[in-house]
Amino acid sequence: MAEKTIRIGTRDSELALWQAHTVEKKLNDLGYKTKIVAVKSTGDVVLDKPLYELGITGIFTKTLDIAMINGEVDIAVHSMKDVPTALPIGIVQAAVLERANTVDVLAYKGNLDFLEGNGTIATGSLRRQAQWLNKYPTHTVVDLRGNVNLRMQKLADNDWNGAVFAAAGLERINLAAENLVAIDWMIPAPAQGAMLVVAMGNDNYTLDALSHLNDIETEICTYIERQFLKTLEGGCTAPIGALARYNDEEDTIHFQGVLFSLDGKQKLEVDKIVPIEEWKKLGYFSAQEILNSGGAQLMAEIKNKLKK
Structure with missing residues (x-):
C-alpha cells in the first residue's frame, strides 16, 4: 500500500x-x-x-x-x-x-483546615464525589464541568475549598495550581493516566x-481495570474505581477495585495480588465478587437514581 x-x-x-x-x-x-x-x-x-x-x-x-x-x-x-x-x-x-501518573490530586485554596470540619469540593465525577463523601461525610460536593483549564478557572472564581483533578492531566499541560496535594487514598478511574x-x-x-x-504493561493493567468496569456495567458514570499494578520483581499483579453508592455511604471493595498468568480474567472475577456481595443491588439502585 x-x-x-x-x-x-x-x-x-x-x-x-x-x-x-x-x-x-x-x-x-x-x-x-x-x-x-x-x-x-x-x-x-x-x-x-x-x-x-x-x-x-x-x-x-x-x-x-x-x-x-x-x-x-x-x-x-x-x-x-x-x-x-x-x-x-x-x-x-x-x-x-505507557501510562502516566494514576493518582487524583486536590487543588485547594488557602489551607487544608477545612478537611477537619465542613468544606465544599468541586468535581464532575461520581467516582470522586462518592469517595470524597465516604471519607468526609460532612462536606458538600458541587458539580464541576469543562476542560482542565476551565475547571481550574472556575475553582478560582468560586468560594469552594478545592477541586479534584487527575494528576496526569495537570502534568501534561504543565498546569500547576498554587496548592496541590495527592489524594493517595482515592482509587482512580479505570485506565486513568x-x-x-x-x-x-x-x-x-x-x-x-x-x-x-x-506499551504491553499498560495494555494489560488497563485491560484488567476496564474488564472490571464492564462486568459491573458501569459505563463511564457509576462510582467505580480500579487500579492494577504490575510487580516485575515478583511477576504479580496487584488489583484494587471499588464500587460506592452515590452518597459514598456504601463501599464494596476487592484488593488482591495474583500471579501474572491470571491477568486475563482478573477484572471479571473481581467484579463478580463485588456483584455477589451486594454490588448487583447497589448497581441497580445507582442506575435507578441516575434515570430520575
Missing part, C-alpha cells in the same frame, strides 16, 4: 491537543507522515449539564468515532478513562501508550504504524 498521511482526530482542548501531538511526534519519529484534525465534541459544547445527565457514555469520544467512520480522520487519541468499554463496530484499540489510540479495524497501514507505540 502506498504511504499515506495519517490524519489524527482530536478534541480541541489543550489537553486533547497535547495528547494528539504526543502521538504525532512518536509516529513522525518512526518516519510516518501525519496531520492533526481538531473536532469539537458534544461534551465540550454542553457545559451546563452533568455528564451522566447527557445520557450517553463516551460523550467525548462519540464525535471522533463518527469522524473516523465517515473517513474524515484515520485515528483518534483519547484519555483512556473517557472511552466506553465497548468500542463502536469497525473501530479497534490500536495502541495504549493512560492514553488510547483507536483506528479502523480494516486500516492495516495505520494499525501497523500504531503497533509500535503500544
Whole structure:
C-alpha cells in the first residue's frame, strides 16, 4: 500500500491537543507522515449539564468515532478513562501508550483546615464525589464541568475549598495550581493516566504504524481495570474505581477495585495480588465478587437514581 498521511482526530482542548501531538511526534519519529484534525465534541459544547445527565457514555469520544467512520480522520487519541468499554463496530484499540501518573490530586485554596470540619469540593465525577463523601461525610460536593483549564478557572472564581483533578492531566499541560496535594487514598478511574489510540479495524497501514507505540504493561493493567468496569456495567458514570499494578520483581499483579453508592455511604471493595498468568480474567472475577456481595443491588439502585 502506498504511504499515506495519517490524519489524527482530536478534541480541541489543550489537553486533547497535547495528547494528539504526543502521538504525532512518536509516529513522525518512526518516519510516518501525519496531520492533526481538531473536532469539537458534544461534551465540550454542553457545559451546563452533568455528564451522566447527557445520557450517553463516551460523550467525548462519540464525535471522533463518527469522524473516523465517515473517513474524515484515520485515528483518534483519547484519555483512556473517557472511552466506553465497548468500542463502536469497525473501530479497534490500536495502541495504549505507557501510562502516566494514576493518582487524583486536590487543588485547594488557602489551607487544608477545612478537611477537619465542613468544606465544599468541586468535581464532575461520581467516582470522586462518592469517595470524597465516604471519607468526609460532612462536606458538600458541587458539580464541576469543562476542560482542565476551565475547571481550574472556575475553582478560582468560586468560594469552594478545592477541586479534584487527575494528576496526569495537570502534568501534561504543565498546569500547576498554587496548592496541590495527592489524594493517595482515592482509587482512580479505570485506565486513568493512560492514553488510547483507536483506528479502523480494516486500516492495516495505520494499525501497523500504531503497533509500535503500544506499551504491553499498560495494555494489560488497563485491560484488567476496564474488564472490571464492564462486568459491573458501569459505563463511564457509576462510582467505580480500579487500579492494577504490575510487580516485575515478583511477576504479580496487584488489583484494587471499588464500587460506592452515590452518597459514598456504601463501599464494596476487592484488593488482591495474583500471579501474572491470571491477568486475563482478573477484572471479571473481581467484579463478580463485588456483584455477589451486594454490588448487583447497589448497581441497580445507582442506575435507578441516575434515570430520575
